[in-house]
Amino acid sequence: MSLKTTPTNISELSGTTNPNNPLGGSLIRLLKAVPGVIEYELARSFKPARIAMFLMMILIPTALLISVAYQVPEQLKNDQQTNLVFSMLLYALVPQILTMLAMLVLASPIVHTEIEGQSWIYSLVRYQGRRALLLGRYFVAVLWTSCAGVVVTSISVPFLPLNQPLQTWGTISLLCILASLAYGALFALIGVLFQKRVMVISFLYALVVEGVLAWLPAVINQLTIAYRLRSILFRWVGLDGDRLFQSNELVQNGMVAADPTGWVQIVWVLAISAGLLAIALWLVETIQYSFQSEL
Amino acid sequence: MPTGESREFSKSKWKGSCNQFMENLFDFQSLSLMYGTVVGVNDLQLSLPKGAYALIGPNGAGKSTLIGLITGSLRPTLGSLSVLGENPRRSSTFQQRIGVCPATELLVHGVTSKQWLVLLIRMCGWSKRLANQRADEVLEQVGLADARNQCIHTYSLGMRQRCKLAQAIAHEPELLILDEPFNGLDPIGRHQMGDLLIDWAKSGKSLLLASHVLHEVERITDSFLLIFGGRLLASGTTGELRRLLADLPQDIIIQSETTDRLASLLAEKPWIRALHRDKQANRLVLTVDSPMQLYDALANWASSGTVSIERISGSDGDISTLFKLLISRHRGERAYRNTGAHS
Numbered sequence: 331m332s333l334k335t336t337p338t339n340i341s342e343l344s345g346t347t348n349p350n351n352p353l354g355g356s357l358i359r360l361l362k363a364v365p366g367v368i369e370y371e372l373a374r375s376f377k378p379a380r381i382a383m384f385l386m387m388i389l390i391p392t393a394l395l396i397s398v399a400y401q402v403p404e405q406l407k408n409d410q411q412t413n414l415v416f417s418m419l420l421y422a423l424v425p426q427i428l429t430m431l432a433m434l435v436l437a438s439p440i441v442h443t444e445i446e447g448q449s450w451i452y453s454l455v456r457y458q459g460r461r462a463l464l465l466g467r468y469f470v471a472v473l474w475t476s477c478a479g480v481v482v483t484s485i486s487v488p489f490l491p492l493n494q495p496l497q498t499w500g501t502i503s504l505l506c507i508l509a510s511l512a513y514g515a516l517f518a519l520i521g522v523l524f525q526k527r528v529m530v531i532s533f534l535y536a537l538v539v540e541g542v543l544a545w546l547p548a549v550i551n552q553l554t555i556a557y558r559l560r561s562i563l564f565r566w567v568g569l570d571g572d573r574l575f576q577s578n579e580l581v582q583n584g585m586v587a588a589d590p591t592g593w594v595q596i597v598w599v600l601a602i603s604a605g606l607l608a609i610a611l612w613l614v615e616t617i618q619y620s621f622q623s624e625l
Numbered sequence: 626m627p628t629g630e631s632r633e634f635s636k637s638k639w640k641g642s643c644n645q646f647m648e649n650l651f652d653f654q655s656l657s658l659m660y661g662t663v664v665g666v667n668d669l670q671l672s673l674p675k676g677a678y679a680l681i682g683p684n685g686a687g688k689s690t691l692i693g694l695i696t697g698s699l700r701p702t703l704g705s706l707s708v709l710g711e712n713p714r715r716s717s718t719f720q721q722r723i724g725v726c727p728a729t730e731l732l733v734h735g736v737t738s739k740q741w742l743v744l745l746i747r748m749c750g751w752s753k754r755l756a757n758q759r760a761d762e763v764l765e766q767v768g769l770a771d772a773r774n775q776c777i778h779t780y781s782l783g784m785r786q787r788c789k790l791a792q793a794i795a796h797e798p799e800l801l802i803l804d805e806p807f808n809g810l811d812p813i814g815r816h817q818m819g820d821l822l823i824d825w826a827k828s829g830k831s832l833l834l835a836s837h838v839l840h841e842v843e844r845i846t847d848s849f850l851l852i853f854g855g856r857l858l859a860s861g862t863t864g865e866l867r868r869l870l871a872d873l874p875q876d877i878i879i880q881s882e883t884t885d886r887l888a889s890l891l892a893e894k895p896w897i898r899a900l901h902r903d904k905q906a907n908r909l910v911l912t913v914d915s916p917m918q919l920y921d922a923l924a925n926w927a928s929s930g931t932v933s934i935e936r937i938s939g940s941d942g943d944i945s946t947l948f949k950l951l952i953s954r955h956r957g958e959r960a961y962r963n964t965g966a967h968s
Contacts, residue, residue, distance in 0.1 A: 365747075374736055447733070455723065
């Protein structure tokens with residue numbers, strides 16, 4: 331063993347940085363680093379444990395939905411009320427519960443597992459390393475969760491008594507992706523902020539804010555992700571949104587769902603996700619983590 | 626506070642040579658870090674030119690905290706520091722210039738060393754192709770080329786240490802920081818790691834090596850920073866440390882056929898702190914304030930035939946002895962009998 335120094339300059343090799351332009355260099359370096367993290371995390375993901383978890387995420391809600399649909403009497407299958415119930419059930423089980431819990435498990439401990447696994451230090455001593463790691467692992471979590479949600483929806487929808495199955499499939503699939511992005515950003519931020527009991531804190535937040543507060547007919551529920559997702563559902567899933575908004579006073583006042591079109595709600599969800607992620611990315615570089623035993 | 630000797634000692638060589646360099650390796654200005662009410666690093670004041678240095682100190686001395694400050698992972702509570710002329714927490718290019726090999730066990734599961742290295746190199750902003758190429762090169766350099774596609778968790782401890790070193794040097798840093806790199810290595814592994822680090826130091830790049838394996842450290846560099854309780858006890862080259870040692874109180878054992886005569890002569894000297902005569906073994910055990918004066922006196926008496934001396938054993942400049950002495954002094958202990966000084 332002997333150390334040789336390669337004659338090539340690092341900047342030449344990486345083809346990235348202009349030392350006189352650290353901001354531009356930083357962004358390019360970050361953009362180059364993130365795909366590296368995604369590839370690495372995906373390679374690590376294809377392990378029996380992760381695949382088993384993925385299958386469980388798919389099988390449990392699918393089995394539940396199909397078994398409930400199987401119980402519906404034939405004469406009620408084309409009923410408007412049945413359509414509403416199954417649309418809501420599909421929404422509650424897939425974008426709300428499945429996606430939220432999957433993102434809680436995958437995105438909350440991004441920083442914590444690195445610190446626990448004593449590998450945080452290797453990201454710390456790389457410029458933009460923490461951000462690249464956070465973003466890379468966030469996107470991998472979003473990918474796994476969105477895929478699981480879309481697969482569950484795709485398998486279940488043909489068996490459910492829905493008036494407009496294709497539209498419902500499209501809307502719920504879109505909601506799965508949006509929910510993954512938004513809940514992923516939310517739980518990643520919680521994971522960045524708290525170094526201990528991060529899963530418990532995330533779970534309590536999900537339960538109290540997204541589970542209870544989001545359904546309270548008060549202005550505060552408009553700050554929740556569930557409210558925005560629900561608004562898209564009401565508009566696009568074939569529930570006759572206009573009639574719904576006109577018939578119910580609470581809905582009319584925007585207490586249960588927002589009145590503007592689904593596109594506005596999509597922008598809301600994307601803006602919330604980007605905002606939460608931006609805060610997490612800023613904090614992860616500035617917070618001094620207690621990894622002292624690591625060094 | 627560092628001892629008077631250590632302050633003077635640290636300034637003697639390095640302060641002078643610092644002026645010859647535009648960019649110092651380290652510049653610490655009253656550098657302190659507190660963990661609540663616990664002092665991690667205490668008022669470090671130091672300037673060092675580029676080079677290879679060993680950071681020596683027992684567990685809890687503040688080595689890892691100091692490394693955390695140097696790498697920018699920790700923020701100083703008071704004071705300031707610059708490393709390679711940059712503020713570690715503010716510079717956008719600093720992390721590219723350092724490589725860190727931490728002391729902790731490498732606990733990466735389910736990935737090969739090459740996958741892991743490619744990830745860490747790509748985190749520095751390298752393209753995929755070049756990261757793959759560089760990972761192969763560096764694994765070759767640390768002797769892991771044949772095991773590159775083997776999962777890290779199946780590696781021996783020595784292989785994992787080399788893997789950690791590989792990630793530290795992969796992006797060709799100017800300063801390599803290693804925390805206890807010899808931990809868990811067998812003698813061959815230690816020798817190989819030592820050779821690697823000697824090569825690194827010879828290549829003209831800077832090195833900071835935190836270790837308590839003193840003889841291996843001495844093989845790599847002759848410049849030391851002795852740290853304890855978050856304070857810098859002493860710093861300097863091996864030669865300077867030896868000179869400092871010679872002026873420090875220490876235990877000395879003299880084997881002689883004329884212990885009676887020697888004891889009576891020594892008892893009159895003011896620099897003898899304690900004297901114990903072991904009649905059966907024909908030896909004297911002394912605690913001496915000024916060893917250099919003792920050696921002068923012994924040389925005079927022996928050459929004039931006043932006494933016969935068969936053997937002198939005691940502190941011989943061994944770093945561990947010096948360290949123990951400095952800690953004793955730092956703690957304000959008056960007695961140095963338990964320094965374990967042996968040749």
